[in-house]
Amino acid sequence: MLALQVLINGILLGGLYGLMALGMSLIWGVMNIVNIAHGALIMLGAYLTFWLFTLWGWDPFVSLPVTIALLFVYGYCLQRYLLNLIVRAQLFLTLLITFGVEVVMVNLVRVAWSSDLRQVTPAYAGAHFKVGGITVPYVRLWVFLTTVILSVTFLLILEKTRLGRAIRATSEELRAARLAGIPVAHIYAITFGLGAALAGAAGGLWGMLFPITPIMGGGLTLKSFVVAVLGGLGTMMGAIVGGLVLGIAESFSATYLGPTYPNAISFGLLVLILIVRPTGLVGRRGSA
Amino acid sequence: MALLEARGVTKRFGGLAAVADVSFDLRDGEILGLIGPNGSGKTTLVNVITGAAGYSAGDVLFRGDSLRGLPPYAIGRLGVSRTFQIVKPFRNLTVVENVMVGALFGARGGARVLAAARGLAEEVLDFVALGHRADAPAEGLNVPERKRMELARALAMRPTVLFLDEVMAGLNPSEIDAAVGLIKRIRDRGTTLVVIEHVMKAIRELSDRIMVLFHGEKLTEGTPEEVLTNPEVVSAYLGRRFAEQSRA
Amino acid sequence: MKTRWAPVAAGVVVLAVLAAAPAALSPFLVQFLINLFMLAALAESWNIIGGFTGYASFGNVAFFGVGAYATGILLTRAAWPLALALPAGGAVAMLFAGLIGMPILRLKGHYFAIATLGVAETMREIVYNLEITGAGTGLVMPISRSPIPFFYLMLGILVAATLVNRWLSASRFGYGLIAIREDEDAAAAMGINTPLYKTLAFALSGAFAGLAGGVFADWITFIDPDGVFKVSTTIQMIIMAVFGGMGTVVGPLLGAVVLASISELLSTQLVSLAELFNGLVVILVVLFMPKGLAEFIRKREFSVRQLVRNLREYRV
Numbered sequence A: 001m002l003a004l005q006v007l008i009n010g011i012l013l014g015g016l017y018g019l020m021a022l023g024m025s026l027i028w029g030v031m032n033i034v035n036i037a038h039g040a041l042i043m044l045g046a047y048l049t050f051w052l053f054t055l056w057g058w059d060p061f062v063s064l065p066v067t068i069a070l071l072f073v074y075g076y077c078l079q080r081y082l083l084n085l086i087v088r089a090q091l092f093l094t095l096l097i098t099f100g101v102e103v104v105m106v107n108l109v110r111v112a113w114s115s116d117l118r119q120v121t122p123a124y125a126g127a128h129f130k131v132g133g134i135t136v137p138y139v140r141l142w143v144f145l146t147t148v149i150l151s152v153t154f155l156l157i158l159e160k161t162r163l164g165r166a167i168r169a170t171s172e173e174l175r176a177a178r179l180a181g182i183p184v185a186h187i188y189a190i191t192f193g194l195g196a197a198l199a200g201a202a203g204g205l206w207g208m209l210f211p212i213t214p215i216m217g218g219g220l221t222l223k224s225f226v227v228a229v230l231g232g233l234g235t236m237m238g239a240i241v242g243g244l245v246l247g248i249a250e251s252f253s254a255t256y257l258g259p260t261y262p263n264a265i266s267f268g269l270l271v272l273i274l275i276v277r278p279t280g281l282v283g284r285r286g287s288a
Numbered sequence B: 001m002a003l004l005e006a007r008g009v010t011k012r013f014g015g016l017a018a019v020a021d022v023s024f025d026l027r028d029g030e031i032l033g034l035i036g037p038n039g040s041g042k043t044t045l046v047n048v049i050t051g052a053a054g055y056s057a058g059d060v061l062f063r064g065d066s067l068r069g070l071p072p073y074a075i076g077r078l079g080v081s082r083t084f085q086i087v088k089p090f091r092n093l094t095v096v097e098n099v100m101v102g103a104l105f106g107a108r109g110g111a112r113v114l115a116a117a118r119g120l121a122e123e124v125l126d127f128v129a130l131g132h133r134a135d136a137p138a139e140g141l142n143v144p145e146r147k148r149m150e151l152a153r154a155l156a157m158r159p160t161v162l163f164l165d166e167v168m169a170g171l172n173p174s175e176i177d178a179a180v181g182l183i184k185r186i187r188d189r190g191t192t193l194v195v196i197e198h199v200m201k202a203i204r205e206l207s208d209r210i211m212v213l214f215h216g217e218k219l220t221e222g223t224p225e226e227v228l229t230n231p232e233v234v235s236a237y238l239g240r241r242f243a244e245q246s247r248a
Numbered sequence C: 001m002k003t004r005w006a007p008v009a010a011g012v013v014v015l016a017v018l019a020a021a022p023a024a025l026s027p028f029l030v031q032f033l034i035n036l037f038m039l040a041a042l043a044e045s046w047n048i049i050g051g052f053t054g055y056a057s058f059g060n061v062a063f064f065g066v067g068a069y070a071t072g073i074l075l076t077r078a079a080w081p082l083a084l085a086l087p088a089g090g091a092v093a094m095l096f097a098g099l100i101g102m103p104i105l106r107l108k109g110h111y112f113a114i115a116t117l118g119v120a121e122t123m124r125e126i127v128y129n130l131e132i133t134g135a136g137t138g139l140v141m142p143i144s145r146s147p148i149p150f151f152y153l154m155l156g157i158l159v160a161a162t163l164v165n166r167w168l169s170a171s172r173f174g175y176g177l178i179a180i181r182e183d184e185d186a187a188a189a190m191g192i193n194t195p196l197y198k199t200l201a202f203a204l205s206g207a208f209a210g211l212a213g214g215v216f217a218d219w220i221t222f223i224d225p226d227g228v229f230k231v232s233t234t235i236q237m238i239i240m241a242v243f244g245g246m247g248t249v250v251g252p253l254l255g256a257v258v259l260a261s262i263s264e265l266l267s268t269q270l271v272s273l274a275e276l277f278n279g280l281v282v283i284l285v286v287l288f289m290p291k292g293l294a295e296f297i298r299k300r301e302f303s304v305r306q307l308v309r310n311l312r313e314y315r316v
Helices: A001-031 A036-054 A060-081 A090-112 A138-160 A160-172 A173-177 A185-207 A214-231 A236-256 A260-276 B042-049 B074-076 B094-106 B114-127 B143-155 B173-189 B201-205 B224-229 B231-238 B242-248 C005-020 C027-052 C063-076 C082-104 C107-127 C148-169 C174-180 C184-189 C196-220 C231-244 C250-264 C272-288 C292-300 C302-315
Strands: A127-132 A134-137 B004-013 B016-026 B031-035 B056-061 B080-082 B159-167 B192-196 B209-214 B217-222
Touching: A001 A036, A001 A134, A001 A138, A001 A160, A001 A185, A001 A236, A001 B173, A001 C184, A036 A060, A036 A090, A036 A185, A036 A214, A036 B217, A060 A138, A060 A185, A060 A236, A090 A160, A090 A214, A090 C231, A090 C272, A134 A138, A138 A160, A138 A185, A138 A236, A160 A173, A160 B094, A173 A185, A214 A236, A214 A260, A214 C107, A236 A260, A260 B094, A260 C107, B004 B042, B004 C302, B016 B042, B016 B056, B016 B209, B031 B042, B031 B143, B031 B173, B031 B201, B031 C148, B042 B159, B042 B192, B042 B224, B074 B080, B074 B094, B080 B192, B094 B114, B094 B143, B094 C174, B114 B143, B114 C174, B143 B159, B143 B173, B173 B192, B173 C231, B201 B224, B209 B224, B209 B231, B217 B224, B224 B231, C005 C148, C027 C174, C027 C196, C027 C231, C063 C082, C063 C107, C063 C231, C082 C107, C082 C196, C148 C174, C148 C250, C184 C196, C231 C250, C231 C292, C250 C272, C250 C292, C272 C302
Parallel strands: B016 B217, B031 B192, B031 B209, B080 B159, B159 B192
Antiparallel strands: A127 A134, B004 B016, B004 B056, B209 B217
16 A cells, blocks of 8 residues: 555656656757756746745646746747857857856845745645545645646647647758748747746746755756656657656655655666666657 | 688668678788668678677678677777768867877877877878878868878878778869879788779779679679679669660 | 967966965965865866866766765774875775766766766765765864965865876877867777776866865865755856866866956855856856857957857857
């Protein structure tokens, strides 16, 4: 019975990891930018949700669309007016600049809102229900359902809409996309905006479950990367699968090995995957 | 015993055999031409022999010792070198520095002292008629110069066997003539060569023997006369209809 | 890569002045200089793997921390004198870098960078949880009365690291590393044992970072996981090397001098402001001068036009 509980916990958390990784995977797949500031975007989303809740009493689920919209705009501008300038530079420079963005964001938040721990605690925070011997906190369940809704919505956008097709075209064959008249600078910016929006949503949801601090992003960037690689780069389904795998792995290792090494678990998984099956669990062979 | 013996070399990517059961001997001091249409596996064969790609099957013996499983640097140190079809210059170094790398690390570990390596590099550059560009940044070279630098780098390794992968691509006729002369002089200095080319005139002039690859398999080998008039070879390059037409 | 004697002579003069300096300077200036030497040493050490070999590690602070803790543990738990604990700490860091380098250096590009980040994060976590490292509480070193020995130690490490960089710029091993950076496949084909060379470079880089960490531990007399495995330390060493000119001999040193000085002038109050400054510098440098000061010095021009040209070079 304990095993089942641990599994359920892992799945509930894993959905959130998948949502986080979706944003990173999208940006990586389309623009070949590994966004080290990804965790900072998640952090920003968490803080926005927190302030909307604390200052104006908005329920965190209700304020989520606002957070998503704001992060989208922020991400769009970041790409359009800053990152577009270095898109064709060598890998190291793009990594370095997103590193710089992360440092700036984290420290601005520190200066503005201090390093005090914050938490979003709506009235229903502790409520839970039992099924069989399994305890499920309502918040976790709703967070999971929200991640499913958001992930599916995003996948639909990518697959079925004109915008999604433009994004996929740009990602696969840049020159052809340009020739076909696709405004690449704009599409890149939208892509980053979408990635940031997903990160922000994940942050808002995360803030309902865990404490919020300016430096919460670092480990989350690493986790998102691990999940993206686990699932297989460039495959959105892979991010979701990878998220579930990481969530379950963390849940089991925390229960049976001890809660003190979460990063080591992610990192260990990363190294294992890179050695054994570099294209990830879902990715196709030869498509790394 | 031949200098280099390839036995049943096979390289598969997924279900496709890029190189299928290729065997040949390379005799000391000869120039072996390697021809075949695009995609016939010539570069892949070189990659496998020089350790840049793994074997699916088969082996290659160099002076009787197996090369299979050795990393590229070990094979280079044994005396088997190659040039790359798409040249790979060290962009941030000068021409002579590029060649010095070959001198420092080539056959049997190369020269250990920078000064000696520089001397060797300058000599090689003079040999390939690039001496006047020794201190120029590698980035600024034009196409024929880049090809010659690529060649110089491999030569500075003092190889026993040298694989040249389409060194004449992109050269005009007079540059091709110069290249043919240079390659002959390389052989005269004691290096055994395998030359991959599409320029038939050059291959005919250079090769003691020619080997033809088609869809990864060895189609035939023989003297330039035998091979270049062989209807199967013509058909492989130009299609069966054309071969039938020219026979009729 | 020929020797130019004027800068070398200037360097020796500065060195002589510095070596004579400490007694004459204010305590504040001494502390500032020790910190500067440390950052410059870290930048020079990073340059070995990032600048010369082209493997930009984002986690070298791991070796700084390992060195700090190895030295710290030997000082506190085993009561070794610094003269033994410091080289031992450096050796531990070097060994660690070599061992972890073997699997990690097989990765390329993004994977390598993030993996190195992961190493640093994981080390912090491990140290946080072990008894022998003092876990979350950290280690306390015996207080020493004067910072002067640390001044000389840190300066010595900086000089050694810079000399190693100098050696790399004009040696067979260095040529091998540079070839790996420029084109690893070609380098391998030309006879360079790339896995060995990369690992040696990584180990060398780790050694100096570890030595700096060891001195840091005894100088500051208190270390804890969050203090010695800081991401901001990695950012500083990278941006100083890049700003000065990565892959050059004195670029990282130059970058450290300039950036550390400005940072000191700006940040009298909040640590966050200094880090904010670093982050902004990173962004500006990547946009306007990715090849660093060294490029401007070599071309002998510093024009707005060049800055604009750099800005537009990599855009969409």
